[in-house]
Amino acid sequence: MQITRLKLLGFKSFVEPTELLIEPGLTGVVGPNGCGKSNLLEALRWVMGETSYKSMRGSAMDDVIFSGTDSRPSRDTAEVTVYLDNSARRAPAAFNDNDTVEITRKIVRESGSTYKVNGREARARDVQLLFADAATGARSQALVQQGRIGEIVSAKPQQRRRILEDAAGIAGLHGRRHEAELR
Ligand code: ATP
Ligand code: MG
DSSP states (O other): OOEEEEEEESBTTBOSOEEEEOOSSOOOOOOSTTSSHHHHHHHHHHHTTOOOSGGGTOSSGGGGBOOOOSSSOOOSEEEEEEEEEOTTOOSOGGGTTSSEEEEEEEEETTTEEEEEETTEEEOHHHHHHHHHHTTOOTTOTTOOOTTHHHHHHHOOHHHHHHHHHHHHTOHHHHHHHHHHHHO
16 A cells, blocks of 8 residues: 655644655655754654654653754654555455545553544554554655664674574564563
8 A cells, every 4th residue: 555645733842733645656855964864754754653762762752752952842752654555445344445545543641542543533553553564664665764874784693693683573472582581
């Protein structure tokens, strides 16, 4: 399913409502350092159900909310909506009602995130699975973060193994094994 539109409101540096049309074919985002290019990609990963605030370059998930500047106060909410072309009706049955699938994630300071699909409340898990099935999930190997290539090249063997395990999707197993050993 093609992503056709991304809408941001109060997400990181995008305090003003921002809408991006993504046409078929190659899309490039250009701009000076610090203008928000990586923030856009993070918004996309976030609405797909990213759970790691570290991978969003924050120290808590609330850090994705606009934190204010000298001339503007901070916000208490952030919202990202992504639109998928569903004209081929490939969406999971529960979300297959329209030619477009519309997924929104909203975070309220100190209250966590909520999701909506086609205007109806959904669980994070539903959204993560929707994208996992489309092989475009927040952790998909198709999304390569800035600095990641250099990191792999210069990593020590142990670190490199962790990166490869991450890519293979087995990183979570270590957490579970660790938990099991503690019991
Ligand atoms: P580069 O070319 O260096 O990679 P970039 O275009 O990818 O730059 P980003 O990293 O997306 O830039 O944007 C960084 C900017 O976003 C910084 O100015 C930072 O202050 C701002 N920013 C990040 N989080 C927030 C937030 N929660 N509230 C306000 N601004 C934020
Ligand atoms: Mg960047």
